[in-house]
Amino acid sequence: MATLKVPASVPSPAEDAEQLHKAFSGWGTNEALIIKILAHRNALQRKLIHETYAATYGEDLLKALDKELSSDFERAVLLWTPVPAERDAYLANEATKMLTANKAVLMEIACTRSSHDLFMVRQAYHARYKKSLEEDIAHHTSGDFRKLLVPLVSSFRYEGDEVNMTLAKSEAKHLHEKISEKCCSDDEIIRISTTRSKAQLNATLNHYNNQYGNAINKDLKTDPKDEYLSLLRATIKCLTYPEKYFAKTLRLAINKMGTDEWALTRVVTTRAEVDMQRIKEEYQRRNSIPLDRAIAGDTSGDYEKILLALIGHGDC
Template identity: 40%
Template sequence: MSTLTVPPNLSSPRQDAIDLYKAFKGFGCDSSTVVKILAHRDATQRNLIQHEYRAMYHEELTTRLSKELGGDLKKAMMLWILDPANRDATIVRQALTGDVIDLRAATEVLCSRTPSMIQTIKQAYLARFGAYLEHDIQNLATGDHQKLLLSYTGVIRFEGPQFDPSMVATDAKALYKAGEKKLGTDEKVFIHIFSERSSAHLAAIASTYHDAYGSSLEKAVKSETSGLFEFGLLTILRCAENPAKYFAKLLRKSMKGLGTNDTMLIRVVVSRTEIDMQYIKAEYQKKYKKALSAAIHSETSGHYRAFLLALVGPN
């Protein structure tokens, strides 16, 4: 459930474009106006604003935003202005080909998205960057981690809540034999089941596995695998069971300890606002006994703080 709030008396995309242009004029950018407008427009409205801005001022709005904004506000706004598919494609592209390669971030995004989302990400990736996502994965990832990502992004899985209990039991047994019961691990079985089963099916496997073998499937993954391969499997499993809880933990991790991981904080807030941020907020409050907005308020400042809080919404 989205936390994006859109004004009841919404101005036209043309008027928004005019107001943004005014905010850019003069000495210094009126960042508060930029945040006030763009933080309260959905993907369709943001696209229309960009179209109007281009038509009137013969310049891309993204180009002007990049020039006028700075720091973490700029990072967050440059992702927010995009539609969800292009945003995820951009995050993954930057993680795979940027100055600092971040395979963990790319894995987090790809292994937490639904099959239909992944298909639109792949299309956006090719259209936006002229490259195939699979090729970049092959060039950067290695071993079982590479095989998992290629399989997970290549298979079109069922997204409904239905599953076959007998097949669930068979898969749970196969994972047990491939992992805890076996000397060494049959990674192919883990890749096959984790990348080809629906989220509902995989969540049912986890429950059946615990009932049948007295230990959790998550613990089995942790003991039988390692590194980015382990991280990918755990991301898939945790998002199958409770995606809101998974992202609440990521947000906690981004703000825990000395300093804030703003890249992670931005990635989660911006990409989940229009999807399930209400549920993430509830999980965050439940687990950490603190409102997400309060945590963000204490870890950020200025217009950057105002922007993130506008996306997350009130307590």
């Protein structure tokens, strides 16, 4: 359920590339034209524009945009323009760096992309950084975080709907026993979380809830200051109700003392072509305000315009 508005009749990649080149020429940059084109093209269309621009003008489009733009608007455009696998590879690499380290971003990418998409991210990471994503995560994390994150990003889950109810019951029992014993980094908890299909995991967690009277994430909330438990809860939420996870991430980004623009930009650019409609519905249900109003109240200028366009509130 994407929100991206693409016009019924889309100009050719050559025409779009020419218009973007014009937007960079002369006095000042034509930001409105950049938004009009890039914020209303899907991933394949943006890929063709990118390739056509390089072939026509001998310059990488992202480098041209980087030279012309600045601040939060620049980051939004530079994250939005590449194909999803390359965007995710960049975000994952950034999330391992000391100053921008963010384990939640790595977990997000691992848990909310399809098995095929996650495989494409690993390929793009390999091509761009000459290392594997697993290698970098193993190098930059330790202890329970490494134990959870490395298999998460290595996963290739079954995507179908088939469920083994006997297995769901036995794994729910094991999860409950280990959580009751406060052994939340138990190998089996990690194995179930990182290898089971989303349908199987949902069946296990539903049985857990029915059998033991509590949602698993409630039982994992024993110590709100425990960062590993927080990441494990977020993992389960991302695997089972991604729209709830992203709606909460957006609320925290917007409601902070000062906006967390990095989180806001990341969620909008990575989910606009995926499930933004569901995220918007969940956001309004939880916060009694439409997401577009919340964004408009907290951002301004071209940055506000591109975010609103990507969540479906801009003219084609």
